Amino acid sequence: MEFNIFIQHFINALSLGSLYGLIAVGYTMVYGILRLINFAHGDIFMLGAYFVYFATIFYKLPWAFGVIISIIATTICGLLVDRIAYKPLREAPRISALISAIGVSFFIENFAVVVFTGIPRPVVQPPILMNPIEFSGGVRLIPLGILVPVVSFLLVGCLLWLLYKTKPGLAMRAISFDIETTRMMGVSVNKIIALAFGLGSALAAVAGIMWALRYPRVEPFMGMTPGIKAFIAAVFGGIGSVPGAMIGGLILGFVEIMSVAFFPTLSGYKDAFAFCLLILILLFRPTGILGEKLEDKI
């Protein structure tokens, strides 16, 4: 393979992988705190894409506004999901919340079909993000390909700073080990859980926006496959670990892009690779790359 083609694949993989990572972070944060797989997370991601579509293409707002509106609206949706579907089940057996999560996922998808219709809508990409830039060695890259990983890493970096350097972050890490003890320290647990949902949803919104730019269309079920793959990425990296989610996402992105790049005949099996990875990690290292054994909480 020629160098310039490889670089293009590399950037593609980096960009897809960081999108998986950005979604995976939302799964991992909620799982770390509540031991809940938030199946609706992929659909929150879809909402992020739709909101930016409506803001920019339907209402013709500038992209910057569209992005901000989408992030805010998606975050509100994520918070509502927690408030309506999960919070009443905090004391219930964990399986109840899980079933509720599956229900919420179906609800959002089908509600989106009703409200947005099931017809895929094309996203008009801003030319500034799409005009290729020539680099030496015949490498041609579109700015979007570079923007996606840069934004993703920046956001995950901010999240890590928040988790490790601020008080709410400390509380969030503490809750994931022992809710009762954290409460005794004066932390109001529901606020911190809401914060986790809010942050996860905001990141999913950004991922949804960038996904809609990269694969320029939106449809109500667009969150399913990326959602499942991001979940695999979270498990692969070690569920509960934020850096793990990002690493898992990147590995998944690279496996997917590179397998097709080097073995074009296998391109039909692209999605199967993700699941093979999941099976392998569950067989040989169930805690994931960076994961630690999470005790069941009392």
Place this chain on the structure above:
Amino acid sequence: MENIMLKIEKLNVNYGAIHAVRDVSLSINKGEIVTLIGANGAGKSSVIRSIMGLVKSQAEEMSYTSPRDNKTVSILNRPAEAHVKLGISLSPEGRRILPQLTVEENLNLGAYIRDDVKGISEDLEYVYSLFPRLKERRRQKGSTLSGGEQQMLAVGRALMSRPDLLMLDEPSLGLAPILVDEVFSIIREINSQGRTILLVEQNAFAALKVAHKAYVLEVGAIGLSGTGAELLNNPKVREAYLGG
């Protein structure tokens, strides 16, 4: 009567069909060390957890008078997270250290409700002066500490909210005898600095020696009460809890 800090009248705690605490009444005066002793399963932890708002309970009265403003409020079934703001904190049974957080992060979590950066760092130094071992290990994860060090961390963390009423649940449990002495001398020291202490202990002898007032809990109800010295010399207590 001005001095009563915590007053409990007829406290009852039920876990399903199990009646763990029956009609327990007790009071704690400001500045005292009060201890609650009794055998395993007598309901000691249930009383302390009920005061902290960690278990649902019934009582005729459970009121707390804050020395900060002399206001009396009912703390019956008040959520646990609201207690630290009133000045009540608990070092729980089994230490409950957050294993993946460093020693210093555990301590900072204890100061979660506070915003006075200067005061927090003063108190951090104060805790480190009480427990120099913690300072040596400040960057280590909680899970790497020995049992004794974890106990120190649990007590230190409870102090970080600058409580007026410090509750200690079995602080000597599982500690080597030399550490037990150290823990009790630190309890005295903390008390001498003006903090009121409620101590739940299985080690009746050590607890009675430091306590101003003591209650003996027997299968969920108060059997005896008196000053620490009275109970130390009480033949029934000696026989049942102090090995004759």
